[in-house]
Amino acid sequence: MDIINYRRSVRSFTDQVIEPEKIEQLLRAGMQAPSARNQQPWHFLVVQNREQLLKIYETSPYARMFTEATAAIIVLMDKTNLKNELMAPQDLSAATLNILLRATELGIGSCWCGVFPNSERMASLKVLIKAPDQYEVFSLIALGYPQDADAFRFVDRFDPTKISYEEF
């Protein structure tokens, strides 16, 4: 399966709960992401409790998909032992994408909701999940088995005008 081509944002989910071993596979994929000087600045909070998922939505009204998601992975920055703080958001983006791609492979729908660098969103979510001071919320990933049978169809986004060769 071409996970790069078939990954798409999925926002509508069935009630089927994601199996613990699949959740672990998603987290393992996140931790295989590249990071600046291999600093691995991540921490992952897995939420499957329905009440808490609804509270994520209440804190993040743009994130309606959490009313249907059966799980969330909250990707956090761990600020202890950073070797290259400026690059940490890029490392965390890579970890987030690896999780989306593995989810696609496992037939799990996913949607990346940006949080960082919006300090209001970061703060309200940090309070909700009672994260210790060393962490900052970077992104939210909504997860669940897709409602739509064609959730993973390929939509070609190739645009040759976005390429230059050798020089501008």
Added chain:
Amino acid sequence: MDIINYRRSVRSFTDQVIEPEKIEQLLRAGMQAPSARNQQPWHFLVVQNREQLLKIYETSPYARMFTEATAAIIVLMDKTNLKNELMAPQDLSAATLNILLRATELGIGSCWCGVFPNSERMASLKVLIKAPDQYEVFSLIALGYPQDADAFRFVDRFDPTKISYEEF
């Protein structure tokens, strides 16, 4: 092939030139990345000219891999028509990672060199490649066929202490 597990930073390359159709596959993968409000804020400059690759190294002395790389993809932010400027660096990180993952699948070694948000590096590279004002250099990807036969071996980065379930 499990591209998530076998992608690694590769910094030592053979002289074998990367075929144009493989370069296009890498660019297609970059453009399949998720982006905030689907803004697709990217532009890609492909460099295969040896002299220019060496100049990238001269501008970026931390990037010694460009002395051996047979190609570079320079990932740029196109600042026109951004719908969510704050999230654009995350979109560009996703595009960069998709290129690394597709490269792994094609047997091509790759290394992500962060440029943004270091304004000095961004400025000197922008001058080098003569990028019009609307663009900013986001990252450099060194590419080439790996020197080492085991360049793609799996190194398990799983760390269960980086996971929390339901609450901190």
